[in-house]
Amino acid sequence: MGTSSRTIAVIAAISTIWPNAALPQGSAGTIGTGTNVAGTTATTGARAAAGATAPAPAQGGLQFDIGVSSKLTVDDNFQLKQTSTGTSTIWDNRVDLNLSSVTGVQDFSLNGSGVFRYADIPGRSISGFEDPTIRLRYRLDGVNSRLTLTGRYRFVDREFLDPFQIEQEETNFNGLYAGGGTVTFKNAALNYVTGINDPLTFTLDLGHDEKDYDSTAVASNPRLFDTESDSIDANVSMKVSPLTSLRLSAGLTDYSANDPNQTRRKTTDYAIGVVQDINPVLVLDAQVGYTEVETDTVLGTRRRDGATGAVTLTQTLPNGSVFAALDSALNQNGTRTTLRFGRDLQLPLGNLRASVGGTKTPGGDTYVVATVAYSRQLKSSDITVSLNRAVSTNNINEDVLDTRLTVGYGYEIDANSRINLALNWGRSESAGIGAAPTIERTTLRASYSRDLTQDWAMTGGVQLRKRTDSTPGVGDADSNSVFLSLDRTFNFRP
Template sequence: MCMRSGLVGALAVGATPGFAQDGGIQTTFGIAQSIEGVRNPALAIPAEDADIAATTTLSYSIVSETRTQLFRFGADSSFRIEYDDDDELIGEFEAPTLTFGYTRAGATSSFSASARFLREEIDSAPDFSDFVTDDGILEIPDDFTDLSGTGRRTGYTVASILTLGRDRPLGFEFEIGTSGVLYEDVTDPDLTDVTNVSARVGTLLRFSDVLSGRLSYGYSLTEEDDTAETVRRTQSIGAGLTYNLSPRSTFDIGIGAEQTETEVTTGTSEVDGLTGRLGYRQVMPNGDLTAVLDASRDVAGDLLLEFRLGRSLALPTGTLAVSVGATRPDGDDPAFIGTVDYTYILPDQRILLRLDRSVTIDLEDDIRRRTLLGAFYSYDINRFSSLSLGISHIVAEESDAAGRVERTDLTGSYSYALTADWDLSAGFAYSVRDEEAVGEADSSLISISLSREFTSRR
């Protein structure tokens, strides 16, 4: 198991400056060698014995930026050597990651494409930075409560969007994407493959400088490799209006309809229903005020209502974003939801705090309640060394037999610049996972690594 940063990486994503900010092309090649001691990486019950492993990691990235376009590509993988259960020395490649992004903007059009591929061992502690969107939002996957035991997890996403006629009386928007989570040799029977392909086409209507409209049609195909061999096809249509009440305030309204056809081994069923959205945004001197009422449908066609009131603030030494609200799945009691994100930045220190409470409906029509609390602190001791600490706690409650799962991760690291090119770092990680009706398991890790990056710009 490679050294994991838990929520540390997730919280830090939004604060990391982009490469090649002044334009041009930048390429970076990295190499790292680490030695790790880890106990019970699979969070098994009873606990597994401690083990020592050596891991070599190679990484490569390229960023090209001009006035109208941005291209990013990154790849990394590790080669791990350790003893197996028969005390034989083995080596294998693990955790290959590929990322791609491209954006191009014209006077009245734009195009963007992105892709991400990640394959990792399930008995490696989940790195929450893997679940962070490009906007710095942490999205916990539906399989989080089942990520224990052994096996391999592969996740991928590909998406693209083309906009034509932006800010013109008539414009068009085309969007297509695919995603999936695949498993190999897993010990947990609840982990099943899920793939999705979706497409959307929209028409943009600009009636005046203050009033615009939109029409859209979307199609989605989801396939699950479960015992019922579930195939789900969803079609949706929608219409909406956006009105600028003033230069600083905007009102948005939308209404639509959705139809879902579910095919399983025992037959086919079909559900449909209306959807809608009301939104308001006020630009204020030091941030934004937002209010959103959203009505959506789950896979069973039941209505899901959600209301959020949000406020973002630009502070002298950071930012604060707060949203509070409630959601009500059809036939269930209203539940509180909300998010707090706080960033405090000084020249030599950084503090990030995140609190998130969400309620969603998964593909099995089960209600999932998630509560996340995370904190990260970093300190530049001097120009040669730095220290970082992070802690995260997640509670996942399911309406099905999975029950309640709690997980806590504590991480820390110290880095020292041996030379202008070489860095030495040492770190630790401790994780505790408590699953209802299963029991509690913990895992610990210590590591030391030597790394270097080779960077060129032109």
């Protein structure tokens, strides 16, 4: 929190390759997974299990997408305690409702979902409506401008959250913490761009992010507390010649936390950058700036400020590109400098994007950082690999080294059935400043999906989870579960 985020777009795009195959937290049949927009019948379970992305709705008029899923899970240590207190049986009946409309100038989507849950967990029972979630997205395209609005609300029991999925949705590391209680997510964002086709382009970004934990969650882990963040970023891009563009940017982030120190932090960023085509295949993107971080707590006020900068050289090759990037950013802990070298390779049957480098933290230590995104599509199978290793600063001002690995493999047995294997592994450990615990989590899932009819699909399988945690009183835990689900996704136009 409070980290300068106004670095050049090329570095952000390459250095934040996020795992995109996290194991699903809910059932396989959800809206947006392989929806057949041409008719009203469900996409096959085999294709849904493959993680297919739904095509955009046809232009004109409203479209309703409805997904229903009933999933039965039996887990021998659902709460991941050091010593299991018994077997849990969970029956989730998930409903997804999506309203969308796409025209030549606008794109609207409103999604609502929830779970009718019946669960027998050692120490408590659950019966009723759980995990209400609402997502909104609206985009309006003008002749020379574009407006995009997004929003999300979710209230959920933390015991039913998959941390890997949450990190994917939040697009940053949130920690692999254990514990119960509930959490409410509230997010909203606005992006406005004008002068898209002009030499002078203006971009404005507004964002709001809020997390609220109940008393049970706060009591279970002192690292959990309510946080709220508001940000505004303005960017002006000027094309001064066919080979040169200049960029001016300014940003303000206001962060507050209901932690023991009652933290309130304001981060201000200013930067000027240039994009220069050195030759037809070599591009320089450089930026210098200034960041000021002011933190107010019950202990007083602390201020850090200093210069920031970033430079990237990208060379286009016949089968992709190669780049070198140096980035220096400032947050509440001090200056963090990262040097990376990367390669983007286009393969006949897939793609590979990878980078490796080192990050020097404010504490003076240097850590290896890396990103890998690999996908390969064969005749009857596919494989994806995603790795992200980076240093970040958490809500209590600890520098943390996070490593995430995701591997997915799918094999189509025939037109109606498919086998999927997925592995998520994560490790979080101290990166010098602070005393962050070392937490390691592993989730291995194997499933078989089959189309029962044109409308219904069945998925069954096993899931193994393991957690090691150096936090006092938490310790290590593992669980084994089996699951079976029936799913249907269909759509229609009124």
